[in-house]
Amino acid sequence: MLPSLFCTFLVIFLLHNPSCIDSRGNPGFALTQPVETTQDYNNYTWHNFKSFLNAGRGSHVSGMSELKRYFHHFGYLQLRDFDNITDIFDARFESAVFRYQAKVGLPITGKLDSDTLSQIMAPRCGVPDTVQKLHASRNYVYFPGKPRWSRHIPMNLTYAFSPENLISYLSLSDIKKVFKRAFARWGSVIPVSFIETDDYGFADIKIGFYSGDHGDGEPFDGVLGVLAHSFSPESGRFHLDAAETWAVDFESEKSKVAVDLESVAVHEIGHLLGLAHSSVNEAVMYPSLKPGKKKVDLSVDDIQGVQALYGSNPNFTLGSLLESDISTNHALHPRLRSSKWPTLIAALTLMLYLCM
Ligand SMILES: *[C@@H]1O[C@H](CO)[C@@H](O)[C@H](O)[C@H]1NC(C)=O
Ligand SMILES: *[C@@H]1O[C@H](CO)[C@@H](O)[C@H](O)[C@H]1NC(C)=O
Ligand SMILES: *[C@@H]1O[C@H](CO)[C@@H](O)[C@H](O)[C@H]1NC(C)=O
Ligand SMILES: *[C@@H]1O[C@H](CO)[C@@H](O)[C@H](O)[C@H]1NC(C)=O
Ligand SMILES: [Zn+2]
Ligand SMILES: [Zn+2]
16 A cells, blocks of 8 residues: 555644545655645634634635635645635535534534634644544544554564754754653554664654755644644654744743644654544544643543554553553543543453454
């Protein structure tokens, strides 16, 4: 199977037009611009968003066409080259808003209410959201064709940092520590070992910080907005927006726009392994992350999703997750901490079933 080059990532973890995705099934696509509209979303004037408040079907608001391009970029609205993109909130755009609200877990109003607009404005991952059917029984999502690293299990995957594409204000050793922890979180639940190497050219996973247009057809957009993106298996490309204020520690980095490097790393590694965006808010595969926030612990949804691709690490038990969760006593896994035993048992049963 050819690697699909999904631009996946994170400031906001964003979505893509499925038709664009299909046209990118070939690695050669990266240097061509598939649809003229993908670049335009970088020019959003976010302060204009106030004028969209409570717009619904039939509304005509100057700048709505930009919002349509945003929905197109992240996979909620199909736009063809010959479409006349107007500022009118039409029926197709309303369907796109429905799909978006369902995906991100908002009340499905079909209107640009304040919750919906704030969600749109939150920083996110640049990878398009794969829109799933409403009422699906699971929340984790794969890329089309369900690609994963195809070598024998247990497998080793190597990773390296691009020596020319680092950021000056963080030391390489700090960056390495963050990524080591991020990879270990996934490595503890699946039989995959992640091994750091200095041989960038031969590494399976290639990590670097890039600014603006960096040659893969998915230019970065400056501070916030899109934070990072990575590609589905077995591409291994992991790009972070060099314009962000990346933080390894919010005690020492007090900027209002600081983004937690480890949280973004954990999210992007999920894409590299084959997970697309989840609509579960606690999942690390949820597409957006606010500045100053840390979300590094895998949720049950993330674990089920990745274990269905690779199987379980023999050393992993859901019980150990539960124990460490209770002993550390913080609220990152509200689903586990509340008395939702039926959910847990269902999760366990599903995992056993998937391992057979
Ligand atoms: C963004 O807008 C500016 C001015 O309006 C323009 O010069 C620039 O080319 C635009 N950038 C993109 C990527 O469209
Ligand atoms: C696009 O819409 C504008 C304004 O409604 C109109 O003037 C123009 O002729 C339309 N173009 C096409 C190709 O339909
Ligand atoms: C994985 O790497 C370790 C050493 O880091 C090696 O001992 C082991 O044989 C490797 N496994 C595979 C499947 O390549
Ligand atoms: C499980 O744990 C043992 C002991 O810590 C370790 O040697 C082994 O490599 C682990 N297995 C996997 C698949 O991580
Ligand atoms: Zn993402
Ligand atoms: Zn890139």
